[in-house]
Amino acid sequence: MSQLLIQGGRRLDGEVRVQGAKNSVLPILAATLLTGDTVLLGNCPHLRDVEASIQILRTLGCDARWEAEGLAVDTSRMDGCAISDALMREMRSSAIFLGAILARCGQAEISYPGGCELGPRPIDLHLAGLRSLGVEIQDAGGILRCRAARLRGREIVLSFPSVGATENLMLAACGAEGTTSICNAAREPEITDLQNFLNVCGARVSGGGSSTVVVEGGRKLHGGAYTVMPDRIVAATYLCAAAAAGGTALLRDAREQHLSTVTAVLRQAGCDIVSDQAGIACVCQRRLRAVRTVRTAPYPGFPTDAQAVLMASLLRSRGATVFEENIFENRYRHVDELVRMGADIQVSGRTAVVTGVETLQGAPVRCTDLRGGAALCVAALAAEGETRVMEIGHIDRGYESMERDLRALGACVRRTEAEA
Numbered sequence: 182m183s184q185l186l187i188q189g190g191r192r193l194d195g196e197v198r199v200q201g202a203k204n205s206v207l208p209i210l211a212a213t214l215l216t217g218d219t220v221l222l223g224n225c226p227h228l229r230d231v232e233a234s235i236q237i238l239r240t241l242g243c244d245a246r247w248e249a250e251g252l253a254v255d256t257s258r259m260d261g262c263a264i265s266d267a268l269m270r271e272m273r274s275s276a277i278f279l280g281a282i283l284a285r286c287g288q289a290e291i292s293y294p295g296g297c298e299l300g301p302r303p304i305d306l307h308l309a310g311l312r313s314l315g316v317e318i319q320d321a322g323g324i325l326r327c328r329a330a331r332l333r334g335r336e337i338v339l340s341f342p343s344v345g346a347t348e349n350l351m352l353a354a355c356g357a358e359g360t361t362s363i364c365n366a367a368r369e370p371e372i373t374d375l376q377n378f379l380n381v382c383g384a385r386v387s388g389g390g391s392s393t394v395v396v397e398g399g400r401k402l403h404g405g406a407y408t409v410m411p412d413r414i415v416a417a418t419y420l421c422a423a424a425a426a427g428g429t430a431l432l433r434d435a436r437e438q439h440l441s442t443v444t445a446v447l448r449q450a451g452c453d454i455v456s457d458q459a460g461i462a463c464v465c466q467r468r469l470r471a472v473r474t475v476r477t478a479p480y481p482g483f484p485t486d487a488q489a490v491l492m493a494s495l496l497r498s499r500g501a502t503v504f505e506e507n508i509f510e511n512r513y514r515h516v517d518e519l520v521r522m523g524a525d526i527q528v529s530g531r532t533a534v535v536t537g538v539e540t541l542q543g544a545p546v547r548c549t550d551l552r553g554g555a556a557l558c559v560a561a562l563a564a565e566g567e568t569r570v571m572e573i574g575h576i577d578r579g580y581e582s583m584e585r586d587l588r589a590l591g592a593c594v595r596r597t598e599a600e601a
């Protein structure tokens with residue numbers, strides 16, 4: 182099992198190019214099924230979750246290979262419509278394939294993606310929406326057998342703006358007759374990226390980024406080339422790294438319009454942040470100060486995925502900051518590990534209070550989940566001495582190479598194999 186060894190206490194000074202967005206590319210990979218053709222995805226990040234999606238595509242009879250320009254996916258020879266339980270559990274967002282397989286084949290068989298590190302991950306909103314498009318779903322022993330002789334477009338109102346449900350329904354709606362309106366849709370930038378990809382391939386989708394996404398279904402899609410948007414959560418992670426360690430970081434390709442709630446909080450804490458077409462620069466010269474209550478919310482609110490890394494950056498701030506986690510039940514699992522490094526954090530239900538301490542000390546810590554793992558790396562940069570971050574398989578699900586990027590920013594980090 183690999184681990185990261187991080188020497189803390191050095192100010193950062195460097196620049197890094199932000200990788201393509203995991204949460205964009207996963208639904209886009211599912212969407213390639215709709216084209217029955219070849220798609221070239223530029224800026225596709227090399228990640229464990231991308232490999233899991235490639236595995237799913239291959240079990241469905243499709244071909245995917247890395248080329249110099251990106252990932253080439255050919256879905257013309259798709260010959261399956263079932264995803265095994267093992268693959269469904271490998272990656273939590275595998276549920277997005279359901280809408281795409283149904284649009285292409287009219288039937289699909291998957292199992293539940295299962296619970297995850299963040300707590301239960303129900304897909305009831307996905308299934309209710311698919312049913313209203315005309316899908317019959319039999320749920321027996323954890324296997325979902327889905328069939329749709331005809332998918333019919335209609336208005337669907339989501340009771341919560343779920344990102345995954347919005348994406349799943351957009352994909353199914355592309356294969357439906359007539360127009361589908363998804364109301365109370367998620368507004369995350371990744372929804373717009375999926376819309377843009379679908380439209381490049383001949384779909385007619387509009388409203389992405391607003392609360393109503395409209396899909397004119399029944400159009401024949403074709404292949405094309407598309408460049409995946411930069412990852413706003415990876416950008417948030419490295420901004421928080423600079424805030425925690427102090428110094429200067431330039432994040433090339435990062436887009437501040439996707440990150441404005443995060444940059445607003447970091448400015449409040451005392452960082453200087455400037456951005457332009459090329460990216461975002463962050464300069465942190467002083468000890469940070471505590472900020473007003475940080476409440477996670479659906480986009481354009483503060484992203485739940487940036488909660489842990491922001492918390493890590495404020496551990497040595499002056500004063501106390503309150504966090505309120507409103508999206509996932511179980512999203513403070515990194516807290517116990519941060520406390521091992523000397524952090525002062527009190528958790529009660531969905532609230533966590535971080536009181537800044539003078540110093541943090543390096544310690545052996547374990548990743549509990551993807552963003553929690555990234556938070557341990559951020560805290561390690563601000564700690565005295567060496568931090569050993571273990572179980573980094575979680576981090577590899579979403580960061581191409583945390584050690585490469587942090588080194589580019591001037592940190593002292595190396596990956597080693599832990600002894601059994």
Ligand code: UD1
Pocket residue numbers: 203204205207274301302303304305306307308341342343344345346367371485486508509510
């Ligand atoms: C996506 C992101 C994830 C991010 C999350 C919230 C991907 C691959 N993952 O996850 O990184 O943290 O958005 O921004 O894009 N819910 C239900 N029923 C459903 C669907 C969701 O109750 O059918 C609940 C969930 O349990 C959760 C909340 O809604 O409490 C948000 O979930 P959702 O927006 O669907 O997140 P994901 O798409 O799973």
